[in-house]
Every structure is written in structure tokens, then in C-alpha cells.
Amino acid sequence: MNLLVKNVTIADPQSKFNSQQCDVRVENGKITNIGKLSADKNETVFDAQGAFLTPGFFDLNCAAGDPGFETKEDLDTLTQTAKAGGFTGLALLPQTNPVVQSKSQVEYIVNKAKNNLVDVLPVGAISQNREAKELAELFDMQQAGAVAFSDGDKALQDDGFMSRALQYAKGFDALLMVYPENKSIAGKSQINESKNSVLLGMKGLPALAEEMHIARDIFLAGYNETKIHISNISTAGAVALIRKAKKDGVQVSCDVTAHHLVFTEELLTDFDSNYKVKPPLRGKADVKALIAGLKDGTVDAITSQHRPEEIEFKNVEFEIAHYGIVALQTVLPLLLKAGLDIALIAEKLAINPRKLLNLTVPVIEEGASANFAVFNASEKWLYNAASNYSKSANSPLLGSELTGKVKLVCNNDQYWES
Numbered sequence: 001m002n003l004l005v006k007n008v009t010i011a012d013p014q015s016k017f018n019s020q021q022c023d024v025r026v027e028n029g030k031i032t033n034i035g036k037l038s039a040d041k042n043e044t045v046f047d048a049q050g051a052f053l054t055p056g057f058f059d060l061n062c063a064a065g066d067p068g069f070e071t072k073e074d075l076d077t078l079t080q081t082a083k084a085g086g087f088t089g090l091a092l093l094p095q096t097n098p099v100v101q102s103k104s105q106v107e108y109i110v111n112k113a114k115n116n117l118v119d120v121l122p123v124g125a126i127s128q129n130r131e132a133k134e135l136a137e138l139f140d141m142q143q144a145g146a147v148a149f150s151d152g153d154k155a156l157q158d159d160g161f162m163s164r165a166l167q168y169a170k171g172f173d174a175l176l177m178v179y180p181e182n183k184s185i186a187g188k189s190q191i192n193e194s195k196n197s198v199l200l201g202m203k204g205l206p207a208l209a210e211e212m213h214i215a216r217d218i219f220l221a222g223y224n225e226t227k228i229h230i231s232n233i234s235t236a237g238a239v240a241l242i243r244k245a246k247k248d249g250v251q252v253s254c255d256v257t258a259h260h261l262v263f264t265e266e267l268l269t270d271f272d273s274n275y276k277v278k279p280p281l282r283g284k285a286d287v288k289a290l291i292a293g294l295k296d297g298t299v300d301a302i303t304s305q306h307r308p309e310e311i312e313f314k315n316v317e318f319e320i321a322h323y324g325i326v327a328l329q330t331v332l333p334l335l336l337k338a339g340l341d342i343a344l345i346a347e348k349l350a351i352n353p354r355k356l357l358n359l360t361v362p363v364i365e366e367g368a369s370a371n372f373a374v375f376n377a378s379e380k381w382l383y384n385a386a387s388n389y390s391k392s393a394n395s396p397l398l399g400s401e402l403t404g405k406v407k408l409v410c411n412n413d414q415y416w417e418s
Contacts, residue, residue: 001413002027002043008053008374010034011342012364014351018343024053026370029413034366046408046417051376052342055350055362056088056411060177060255061231061303062328063152067108068097073308073391075109078328079118081389084418085304085328086373088411089119091357094130095152101125101136106144117414121147121357126176130154132161139172147357148175150231153278153323155181155213163220170226175357177229180213180238181279190319192265192280200268202319205280207235214238218245218252227251229356232305234260234279236289243298253356255301256290258334259325267396273314273321274396277305291338294348300356302335302348304328308392326390329383333402336377374408381405 003026010017010024023037039045059082065072073081082090092109094100100109106122113120124141128134130151138149149169156162156178169176186209191197193204214230218241221228230242233254245252257277265281275281293299307324314321335345350373354361362371381387383395383402409416 001029001415002040003410003415004037004039004043004045005053005374005408006045006047006049008048008051010364011052011054011346013343013347014361015364017364024364026410029370031364031366031368031370034364046374048374048407050378051374051407053364053372053374054342054346055364056371056373056409057086057331057349058089058353059087059304059306059328060091060301060353060356061093061257062090062306063093063095063308065308066096066112071310071391075112075120077389077391079113079116079120081306081326081328082118083409083416084389084406085331086375086406086409087118087328088371088373088409089121089354089359091121091123091147093123093150093152094125099125099129101128101141103137103140103144106141106146110145117409117411117416119411121145123148123150123177125149126151126156126165127161132156132158135165135168138169138174142172142174147359148177148229150177151179153179155179155183157183159216159220162217163224166220166224166226166228170224175227175229177231178217179231180210180217180233182209182212185209185212190276190280191268192282194265194283196265196268200271207237207282210235210279211237211241214241218242218250221252222248222250227253230254232257232260232279232303233290233299234282234286236286239289239293239298243293243296246298253300255303256294256299257303257305257327258331259305259327261287261290261338262334271318272396273316273318274325274394276318276321276323277325278323291340294340294344300348301353302331304331308390309394310392314394324394326388326392326395329389330395330397330402332375332406333404336404342377371411372409373406375404375406377404379403379405
């Protein structure tokens with residue numbers, strides 16, 4: 001593959017070309033030249049005037065349906081959707097049927113996703129069948145290619161089990177990514193606990209349920225002197241807890257979803273189940289705290305929390321609807337709507353996620369592997385059935401005009417152009 005990207009502004013804090021408008025030449029999967037370049041005969045020229053070029057985005061928290069729920073999303077539609085969102089790497093959660101909890105199941109994902117532009121990296125389950133009773137085959141899964149371990153959207157309730165899991169993972173430097181929710185407090189709540197939940201007559205999920213669980217995991221990580229990653233935080237209190245823990249030297253990291261940086265609980269007044277997510281949408285003060293946490297380094301990464309669902313599980317009454325949004329294509333527009341600058345987006349969406357998993361971080365420099373996304377931050381586009389690459393359509397943004405369009409992605413000696 002020979003490609004010349006013309007007139008693009010590089011947005012990579014790691015690169016000496018950061019903030020410069022350059023031309024970027026790619027030959028056989030490598031960036032060979034950066035500067036003011038003339039096109040050669042045998043290369044494809046892409047004029048990126050007005051666009052930015054960042055390292056390819058990487059998602060720490062997405063789900064598909066393979067194996068078992070391919071009607072929601074298979075690996076082919078997942079990677080097509082990822083490319084359209086600027087993602088060149090995905091950490092794929094194990095919440096499938098069967099659960100990805102053994103060496104052979106990890107190898108299934110690794111082999112099925114081979115030779116793709118998008119790197120699909122399996123996350124193995126922490127516990128057998130995600131029941132938090134017995135540890136899964138963590139070490140064997142890591143040897144087979146699992147990059148981290150998680151029980152997905154199921155929080156680990158048993159304190160002793162959580163402590164043992166941390167101790168075991170420490171032995172081979174594995175990362176546990178945990179969802180924070182104290183189930184005894186959360187109960188069967190559907191939305192954020194607030195005046196809004198009272199107004200809507202629905203049981204509210206208090207911030208306390210998330211924050212108590214995070215406090216427990218911080219204590220356990222400190223006690224066992226090991227690392228832990230908190231997935232999908234959503235409250236101002238969570239940000240404060242993690243900020244203090246980091247100052248105290250606890251090896252804790254965390255991420256936030258793109259939709260929790262924009263959407264708030266007020267959007268639920270029409271009971272649109274496409275806004276039903278877990279954790280629930282919170283208040284404006286929480287959104288403000290999450291963005292502040294991103295800017296001061298408390299929040300390490302941004303995720304899509306891509307959760308495809310068939311229409312029969314979303315186009316129903318709010319209380320029985322499944323949680324989740326198809327989100328890979330809409331992460332960039334939401335981050336731009338939240339007011340994040342391009343450098344911060346590159347750091348939280350491309351660089352830090354890979355650092356957390358000890359993966360090679362793409363750098364925009366001569367001689368480096370070509371792994372990047374090109375996007376126009378001001379271009380408007382219509383997100384509808386024709387432009388949606390996912391098998392599922394559970395997004396409140398479908399039918400909307402969005403700002404921020406991915407134009408080109410490149411990785412593994414392949415490129416995709418919108």
C-alpha cells in the first residue's frame with residue numbers, strides 16, 4: 001500500500017511534528033516521509049485539507065456478539081463500525097455466549113480477527129461465567145492473547161473474591177478492569193437517583209452505589225499493592241475518590257464513556273430507551289466533574305461502551321429495555337460537542353488506552369508503523385440507517401446531523417476511506 005496524505009495537521013503530543021501541517025507518505029505499512037511532499041506515480045493521494053491526523057483511536061470497552069449473539073454484532077460489522085469511528089484497535093469484552101473464559105476461546109477471537117485493519121484484542125473474564133465464584137483461567141488466557149480481564153458490565157460483589165483476583169493477577173502483571181456498582185444498594189434501579197427520578201416515578205440508582213464500590217476497590221488495590229482499572233465512572237464523587245487515591249500512590253486508573261460527557265438525565269423525560277445505559281446518565285455537575293477529571297489527568301481514557309442490541313430489546317417499555325448504545329461511530333462527534341480539544345482527544349482516545357494495556361503506542365514519525373486516523377473536526381454528516389455500519393441501531397443519535405467526520409484510517413498496511 002502506497003499512500004500520500006496531503007495538507008493534514010498532525011495532532012500527536014508524542015511527535016515532533018505535532019500541530020504542524022504536513023504531508024505524510026506511507027509505503028508498505030510504514031510512514032516513510034513527513035514534510036512538504038510531491039506525489040509519486042504509484043501512490044494514492046488523499047487531500048486532507050482542514051483535517052487532523054492522530055494516532056488511530058483505541059477502545060478499552062466495547063462488546064460484540066461473537067460468539068453466541070451474532071445477531072447483535074459480528075466481528076465483521078464491529079470492525080467496519082470501528083473504522084468509520086476512527087478506531088484502529090479494540091479491547092473486546094467477554095460478555096458473549098459462551099463467556100470468553102479459557103485459552104481456546106481467546107484463541108478463537110484472535111484467529112477470527114486476524115489480518116484486519118482493526119486490531120481486535122480479547123479481554124478474558126475474571127470469573128467463570130462472570131459469576132464471581134471461581135477464577136477463570138487468567139494466566140492461560142493471557143498467554144493466548146488476552147490483554148486484560150473483566151467481567152464486563154457485571155460488578156464483582158464479593159470482597160474476598162475481588163482481593164484474591166487482584167493477588168493472582170499481580171503474579172503475572174495482569175490488569176483487571178472492573179465495573180463499579182454495589183448491587184445491594186443499586187437494587188433494580190433504572191436511572192440516576194435525583195429529583196428527576198422522583199418526577200419520572202422510577203427507582204433511582206444513587207451515586208453512592210458506584211462510589212462505595214470504587215472506594216472498596218481502591219482499598220483492595222492499595223492493600224494488595226497491585227494495579228486496578230475502574231471502567232465507566234459516571235459521578236463527581238468517583239472522580240474525587242480516584243483523584244485522591246492517585247495522590248496517595250494507589251495504582252488505580254479509570255475511564256469514562258463519551259456519552260457520559262454530553263448526555264444528562266434530563267434527556268429521559270420522554271422515556272427513550274436508547275438513552276438507557278449502565279451506569280445511568282447523571283446530572284450536569286457530574287458531567288462537569290468528569291470533564292475536569294479528564295483535563296487534570298484523573299481520568300485516564302475515554303471509551304465508546306459500544307453495546308449493540310436488537311430492536312426487540314430496545315423498542316420496549318423503558319423498565320424492561322436492555323442497557324446500551326451503539327457508539328463507536330459517534331465517539332468523536334460527542335467529544336467535540338463536549339468541547340474537548342484535539343490534543344486531549346488524541347491522548348485519551350489513542351495514546352493512554354494502549355499505555356494502560358502495555359501495547360505499542362503509534363507515533364506519527366518517519367520510520368514508524370502507519371497507524372492513524374484522519375478526521376475533519378468541523379465537517380457535518382448525517383448519522384442514519386445508510387451511514388450506520390453496525391448491525392444494531394440502538395442509538396439516540398440516529399437521524400441526527402453530527403459534527404466531526406472520520407475521513408481516513410490506516411493500520412496493518414491497509415487503509416479505509418469514508
